Amino acid sequence: MGLDEWQKVKDCLWKNIEDDSIEISYILSLSYNDLSIVLKQCFLYFDIFPEDQVVDVENIIWLWMAEGFIPNGEERMEDVAECYLNELIRRSLIQVWEDIDPAYLINLRELTMRNIWNYYSLNNISSLTNLSTLTLFSEEVISFPSLQFVNRCEKLQKLYLNGRIEKLSPFPNSITMIVLRDSVLTEDPMPILGMLPNLRNLELCRAYEGEEITSNDNSFSQLKFIYLGFLSKLERWNLSTNAMPLIKALHIDHCPKLMEIPERMKGVKRI
Numbered sequence: 001m002g003l004d005e006w007q008k009v010k011d012c013l014w015k016n017i018e019d020d021s022i023e024i025s026y027i028l029s030l031s032y033n034d035l036s037i038v039l040k041q042c043f044l045y046f047d048i049f050p051e052d053q054v055v056d057v058e059n060i061i062w063l064w065m066a067e068g069f070i071p072n073g074e075e076r077m078e079d080v081a082e083c084y085l086n087e088l089i090r091r092s093l094i095q096v097w098e099d100i101d102p103a104y105l106i107n108l109r110e111l112t113m114r115n116i117w118n119y120y121s122l123n124n125i126s127s128l129t130n131l132s133t134l135t136l137f138s139e140e141v142i143s144f145p146s147l148q149f150v151n152r153c154e155k156l157q158k159l160y161l162n163g164r165i166e167k168l169s170p171f172p173n174s175i176t177m178i179v180l181r182d183s184v185l186t187e188d189p190m191p192i193l194g195m196l197p198n199l200r201n202l203e204l205c206r207a208y209e210g211e212e213i214t215s216n217d218n219s220f221s222q223l224k225f226i227y228l229g230f231l232s233k234l235e236r237w238n239l240s241t242n243a244m245p246l247i248k249a250l251h252i253d254h255c256p257k258l259m260e261i262p263e264r265m266k267g268v269k270r271i
Contacts, residue, residue, distance in 0.1 A: 032093065041069050042084050043093055054111050056137075057085065109133065128153050138163030168192045176200045180207035188212065194219025194243065203227040211257075212236040215243035222246060229253040237262055 035043065042064055049055055061081040064070055070077045070084070088094045108128055112135040128134075131153045136142070142161070147169040150156065158177045165183040176198050180189065185208045193202060194215055200222050211233050217240040224246055228234070234255050239262035249269045252258065 035091075038069055038071075039084055039087060041067075043088055045069070046094065050110075054108070054113070056112055059112075061085065111135070113137070130155055132156060133158040133160075135160040136162065140164070141166050143167075144169055171196060173197050177202075179203040179205075181205045183207040184209050186210065188214060190215050190219070198222055201225045203229070204231065205229040207231070209233055212238065214238040214240075216240050217242045220244045220247075224248045225250070227251045227253070228255055228258075231255045232257070234258050237265075239264060 032040065032043065045060075045064065045067065046055065061078060064081050064084070065077050070081045073080075085094075108131055110133040111128065111131060116136065116138075132155055134150065134153065134156055141164040144167040147165070150159065151170050151172055154172050155174055156172050157174055159171065159175055160179045160181075161183060162181045163183070165180070165185055167187060168185065168189050170192065171178070173196060175196055178193065178196075178199065178201070180203070182205070183189075184206060188210055189204070189208060190213045193199065199220065202220075202223060202225070204227065206229070208231055212235065215238065219240070220243055223244050225248060226244075228251070230253065232254070235257045237258065241264075247265070247268055249271050250261075250265055251271050252261070
């Protein structure tokens, strides 16, 4: 982006500050104007994210590097980017998760986090009373206690879990969509997931290492779409008569040992 484009982004950011916050605007402008050109670019880059979105540290660092904001010298680019980030924090131009006002958390609707068990406070997470969409990435195994906080997000509708999970925990009844990727669970996830009264969409991709899944009577009462992908060991799918009564579409991909699907599923639309 050229200088004119960055100036437009800056003007847009400042325009969003309310008229009665002139003092705040003045203080922020002092911090901003004293930045180097590269730090100004890094700061203004936050404007690509929706208002009030919590941005993952690792994500923003990789984006800065991809945009060419971080010089490639003797120091690791990741270390340089982290120094830039800390400088923006020091100048109060961005705010870290642990310091966020609880009043802000109450209104937060969407959140994406990577390794929250290392960097984020569980007390803050439990304050997300209006959270509707949650995406979690983890490079380590997510333990059962670590997932229990999700059940306290009573308005959660969409949940995306990316990473190894030791065991599923009960989820709030408000959930309408669950995506499990690379979870490689060893216990059949269907009994727990089938109990969710409002679940409409379910995607399991490399989510289960077992040979059998079972959907019991009256489970998945509202489910309309199910995706089973890359379940390399899955051989049998047991579906009770009253399970999934509203199912409309089905997609099965790379489940090489699943030779037969339940009889009732044979008439469901395949996508």
